[in-house]
Amino acid sequence: MKHKAGFVNIVGNPNVGKSTLMNQLVGERISIATFKAQTTRHRIMGIVNTDDMQIVFSDTPGVLKPNYKLQESMLAFSQSALTDADVLLYVTDVVENPEKNLDFLEKVRALQIPVLLLINKIDLTDQAGLVKVVEHWHQLLPAAEILPISALNKFGTDILLKRISQLLPDSPPFFDKEQLTDKPARFFVSEIIREKILLYYDKEIPYSVEVSVEQFKETEKNIRISAVIYVERDSQKGIIIGHQGYALKKVSTEARKALEKFFGKSIYLETFVKVDKDWRSSKKELDLFGYNPE
Numbered sequence: 001m002k003h004k005a006g007f008v009n010i011v012g013n014p015n016v017g018k019s020t021l022m023n024q025l026v027g028e029r030i031s032i033a034t035f036k037a038q039t040t041r042h043r044i045m046g047i048v049n050t051d052d053m054q055i056v057f058s059d060t061p062g063v064l065k066p067n068y069k070l071q072e073s074m075l076a077f078s079q080s081a082l083t084d085a086d087v088l089l090y091v092t093d094v095v096e097n098p099e100k101n102l103d104f105l106e107k108v109r110a111l112q113i114p115v116l117l118l119i120n121k122i123d124l125t126d127q128a129g130l131v132k133v134v135e136h137w138h139q140l141l142p143a144a145e146i147l148p149i150s151a152l153n154k155f156g157t158d159i160l161l162k163r164i165s166q167l168l169p170d171s172p173p174f175f176d177k178e179q180l181t182d183k184p185a186r187f188f189v190s191e192i193i194r195e196k197i198l199l200y201y202d203k204e205i206p207y208s209v210e211v212s213v214e215q216f217k218e219t220e221k222n223i224r225i226s227a228v229i230y231v232e233r234d235s236q237k238g239i240i241i242g243h244q245g246y247a248l249k250k251v252s253t254e255a256r257k258a259l260e261k262f263f264g265k266s267i268y269l270e271t272f273v274k275v276d277k278d279w280r281s282s283k284k285e286l287d288l289f290g291y292n293p294e
Contacts, residue, residue: 005054005171006086008164011078011108013100014061016093017120021151022046022059025161026180045182047175053165054173058085069281082107087114087167089160090144093121094129098136109141114167117144118160120151186213187290188262193227193255193271197240200251205239208232210279210289222266225259230276240273248273 010018026046048055060078082088090108092098108115117137122130134146147163149156175182190211197209208231215226229248231237241248248271256269279285 001052002170003052003054003172004165004168005056005173006168007056007058007084007174008087008089008168009058009060009081009085010089010091011060011081011104012091013096016091016096017151018091019059021089021091021118021120021149021157022057024151024154024157025055025057047179047181048161049173049177049179053168054175054177055161055164055168056174069283069286078104079107082111085111085113086169087116087164089116089118090141091118091120092137094119094125094133095121098133098140105140109143115141115144116160116163117141117146118156119146119148122148122155123150123153185218185263186216189213189216189225189227189259192258192262193229193251196251196255196258197229200247200254201239205231205236208236208280209240210276212289218265222268223259223263224268226270227272229271229273230279231273232275232277232279234275237273237275 010022012018022044023046026048044059046057046059048057058081060081088108088111119130119133119137125133130148134148137144137146145163147156147160149160151157190213193211194209197205197211210230212228212230213225214228215224217224229240231240239247240251242250252269252271255271256267259267259269276285279289
């Protein structure tokens, strides 16, 4: 029996549902999926295995015009996904402006690999509205195959998986068949804590935050974790901690519950808050936090 394997990279603008789609396809909570834009900062792999196939999905940050070094790294992750895909999933939705980031679309249009254009959130429109969106995208990316989906409601994802399996090249697996992702456990700890910060704080706070896992000690029954939440300013540190530490305690409790669900073990979580001025604009700091896309 022939074995198929390949890299299926997910790209698109912020907030179109890339991470929700990735989580549905992989069947595990691999990428942060919240209602806020710019949630995914890294390129995250999620691996789907069957007896005769391995699909290596990559979720990428939303494409944007960078304003500081962190966003430059995020864009580099997205652009690198165009260079090593066997199949590209370009995700849009029924509400975004198709003309957004036309320079990135030009790069997609020039690709010689299969491109599946996924029109997400179709539950937010009617048939006539969807037809209009499909026609517009057909003009922008004439070689792409268009599939309407609703990632949140799992509509169209089975058809998508079937189509991907047809397009994958014959190849032995790239990763161990038991492997779910290319990221270590510490990465998911920092992502889950960051997700709770995205959910519980307003305005610029979540975008000024990075989480570093200083300690991760696992036994058969539990995991002891110590994490530092970095912010850029003293005022942000005060907001993260909150009155009498209430805000930080709430975030830590919610993160601990999510981590216990993720790892299937008791979690002991300690969180600290430190100021690291302008980390988003420092190449050295970004390298330390794993934002070098090379």
